[in-house]
Amino acid sequence: MNLREQFPLLASDPGIHYLDSGASSQVPQAVLDAVHTFETAQRANVHRGVHRLAEAATAAYEGARYEIAAFFSGRRDEIVLTSGTTAAINLVAHSFGDGLKPGDEIVITEIEHHSNIVPWQMLRDRRGLVLKALPVTVEGRIDLSALDGMVTKKTKLIALAHCSNVTGAVADLAKVVAAAKAVGAAVLVDGAQRVPHGPLDIPALGVDFYAFSGHKMYAPHGIGVLWGKRERLEAMPPFLGGGDMIRHVTIEKTTYAPPPTRFEAGTPNISGAIGLGAACRWMSGLDWKAIAQEEMRLTGRVLDGLAKVPGARVVGPLGLQQRIGVVSFALGQAHPHDVAQILDRHGVACRGGHHCAEPLMDRFDLMGTTRASIAPYTEDADIDALLEGVDEARRLLG
């Protein structure tokens, strides 16, 4: 499978070893083409317009919503288009969260990305809630054995990452859903790191909210999705006010449109949505069984390679079960920025730092890690370059 040639940035330079897809993936020609067609042949504002460009733009935009819904086995009216995961989680923290009462409890985890921590802290402070965090095991997984003690009748929401952007661990959502159901709590899943790795039946997860970003799944930046169970969305008041999300407006009073429109105030990121629709279409055409195998083979190579480097310590599962191809490691006392910088001399793009997960860094008493993430376009040459670079970093910084 040579996917690399479908990605103009990668195809243009064989010397680039892009292992930073966990931050932002690269984008295939098919997505660029869809956006280009919009900008040069369909561009207009959506909804309300009757001229041919407005009709074409609306059809492309709503068509994209349809493709996204289909790819995730959802319904169109459950797909709220946002500017990204962060915006999606904040939407829930306001529209759902502001309905909570002082003393109500929210459970998050220590593995979370800041975008699944800070909105809940702000909500806690706004509404007088209690915020608890599930601990993380030495292996870098959410410790679900703590669910029992932490989830109570006061728990109204459990919010957690499907896959960790640091350790690569995949969470056992079924257990979380069962614990939540038992007390009538809702479940929000941060799927930012899960969605780049293949199709997913979101409704089948049994969760209430699922948030993700386009830029990590081969689409443009500035677009993302909040999938919400229909009954949940229908029960929620709007968050942002503006055009499109209304039914009627007078200066005194406004009535609101049904979901998903109710949550999409203002002119949307039309080209972004079209790009995300195209990314879903592009992903649908791939053989994900083969890709998953290949991603795990390459992940295994990274783990094996690091095991042989003196001083290297993987932060996350050492096996290939229930994990994605995101591998974080520390290299002796070396600062991850130095490591990432030396990798860059080998053309290897890795992220170094706290990965917006400071509580998790505190958990492992680390300043940060260096992270390599594997995507469908990753090849053996990328792993070779990574391991060579790590070796040089060890020699220079060790």
Added chain:
Amino acid sequence: MNLREQFPLLASDPGIHYLDSGASSQVPQAVLDAVHTFETAQRANVHRGVHRLAEAATAAYEGARYEIAAFFSGRRDEIVLTSGTTAAINLVAHSFGDGLKPGDEIVITEIEHHSNIVPWQMLRDRRGLVLKALPVTVEGRIDLSALDGMVTKKTKLIALAHCSNVTGAVADLAKVVAAAKAVGAAVLVDGAQRVPHGPLDIPALGVDFYAFSGHKMYAPHGIGVLWGKRERLEAMPPFLGGGDMIRHVTIEKTTYAPPPTRFEAGTPNISGAIGLGAACRWMSGLDWKAIAQEEMRLTGRVLDGLAKVPGARVVGPLGLQQRIGVVSFALGQAHPHDVAQILDRHGVACRGGHHCAEPLMDRFDLMGTTRASIAPYTEDADIDALLEGVDEARRLLG
């Protein structure tokens, strides 16, 4: 000046008469090129990354902020990048507005777009505020003679549109700023319709907040700006929580970054920002004195042409003083969607409807209007087609 050929969508089809720039403008090749360069040669997530693509992406993104700041004579740390005008106004309604006390007053106007009405209604209901609206004159201008009676010591904010998206009227901001200063109120200006018509020295306006969208000023969708006076921004708590806007995060407590970062949670719309920067650069290269003259000449042609159509009634100033090239009209009892649809047969793209300004429609007792908007790429042929179309609409629907 032949700008049309710089716009691929317009250049591809001389039969398109795009008079819907008030909804979304078309986009020049220069902007498409900048976005394309990002996606194919610089794509990565911004900030925190040290590899060469992350450095290139960050330089392009922050370079765009610099170009935007320069174009509007602002400082870089006063430019908060948002997903659009609506998001920018909502940001202020939360970060500034949530600091207001029950009984405090906000003054808006009946001319406003829903995005400058609904966020203040929601804030009013959240905080127990009083919301007042300045009336609109028969000419379709904000009636500033009512300022005296409406602005009191309780007024904390005056929010108004720089240019109406329906009537094309330009507001006399100096009067509003003086009235606000007299009572210590802040001024927020919705500049969505002003920014497409040339450079602007925002700080010189004396206002506190200025909001606008990229998609109306030749840039991609999904990007916009909140310009805020530095002292105002520094005094405001964050709105959305997530990555990037933090200083330090623990599960218990989070400290925040300074503006503008404090207000930019999560991965930004990088390509959108780069496109907006390129749009500013492109606009900087034009002769705006000549364009303004030409826009007004064409606006005059529309006004003169409509004056000769039986049953046509312009909603807005009939003269060319203090107005932009946005012309709304009613045609007898004809529904604006029928009018716009018939215009479409002539290749004319106009918007018909309430233009997200229902209170203004109520003011003029109209279901909606048909709106033609003039841009730098508008030509005489577009106006010819418009007037022919209006004539046919009158015959068919009259």
Added chain:
Amino acid sequence: MSDALYQDALLKLAKEAPRRGRLEPNDASVRLDNPLCGDRVRIDLRMSGPKIADLAHEVRGCVLCAAAAGAIGRLAVGLDREGVARLAAEADKALAGDAPETQELQAFNPVSRHRSRHDCVRLPFQALKQAMGVE
């Protein structure tokens, strides 16, 4: 080309629009609006057993909406629930681009190419169905 949209048959339906106005007293009256375009429709019914004995319609809206109400004014008297459901299905057929059997509804065929206008045609039929308790 969308020229066909405003052909004579459709304009005539909208203009002549038999049974325009209100019916007082009535057995059922439904008002619907479409906030997206501002169309507003009211349908009043007087029943004779399960069948429509008389009806009236009032539209503040576009030509397509007025024409749809006009078609109802011309076609709906004498129908029962099933007949109303069939009539509305015929209108949907026209919007889907298939030729409906009911001659009068063929005027709506060209609307099929204009998705943003489908609801303009549907609104009066929805009001009628609601007034008859269909669905």
Added chain:
Amino acid sequence: MSDALYQDALLKLAKEAPRRGRLEPNDASVRLDNPLCGDRVRIDLRMSGPKIADLAHEVRGCVLCAAAAGAIGRLAVGLDREGVARLAAEADKALAGDAPETQELQAFNPVSRHRSRHDCVRLPFQALKQAMGVE
């Protein structure tokens, strides 16, 4: 190529880093951190009149930050406010891509091409300036 970044001179500055540790008691002590990359620096000073009599630095951070602190450990004793300001300006010069006069600071020249790393080098100089009340 960014190879030059981790050249011997710089690595040596970071590794040898004269005056590493703490100074207790001290006349001034400043801790700064850079939340973006997690670098943390502490500078302790003991003064003799307007001049630095002794200093110590503690870094939890990257090599660039440690090297900058190392350079301070080697160069700052004996300086007054003006001397400290001049030293920091020399470091900025290196980051701007111009060759600084101070030989030791030339090791930072290659950092000029890596904007994301400039603050790593600046942090210890900022802490020093703050401890001396410069600016």
